[in-house]
Amino acid sequence: QVQLVESGGGLVQAGGSLRLSCEVSRSIFSSNAMAWYRQAPGNQRDLVAAISRAGITYYADSMKGRSTISRDGAKSTVYLQMNSLKPEDTAVYYCNADRRTRATWAWGQGTQVTVSS
Numbered sequence: 001q002v003q004l005v006e007s008g009g010g011l012v013q014a015g016g017s018l019r020l021s022c023e024v025s026r027s028i029f030s031s032n033a034m035a036w037y038r039q040a041p042g043n044q045r046d047l048v049a050a051i052s053r054a055g056i057t058y059y060a061d062s063m064k065g066r067s068t069i070s071r072d073g074a075k076s077t078v079y080l081q082m083n084s085l086k087p088e089d090t091a092v093y094y095c096n097a098d099r100r101t102r103a104t105w106a107w108g109q110g111t112q113v114t115v116s117s
Helices: none
Strands: 004-007 010-013 018-024 034-039 046-051 057-059 067-072 077-082 091-097 111-116
Touching (some): 018 034, 018 091, 018 111, 034 067, 034 077, 046 077, 057 067
Parallel strands (some): 010 111
Antiparallel strands (some): 004 018, 018 077, 034 046, 034 091, 067 077, 091 111
């Protein structure tokens, strides 16, 4: 059973920063590209950043230049450092497999990010 446990969200003022973490089942972490997604109320779940097994990164235009995705094999954890946050970044953030490379697993609970203006 795949486990995805997101954490690190919270309430932050516009311009602030947050670092999200996602603990991933060790059995699958090293063999899969991982990604962060976000979903605001009434919207679809969008891919915002991804990282391959080799560490090659991808960012959606909405996050480019303001965020950094990374992964730590020893901890089976993927991170998303977000800077210069904007109110429109408010959403629930999830991690999962990079859906461009394989089907996603069951979703975790996500972590809420709220950016106040």
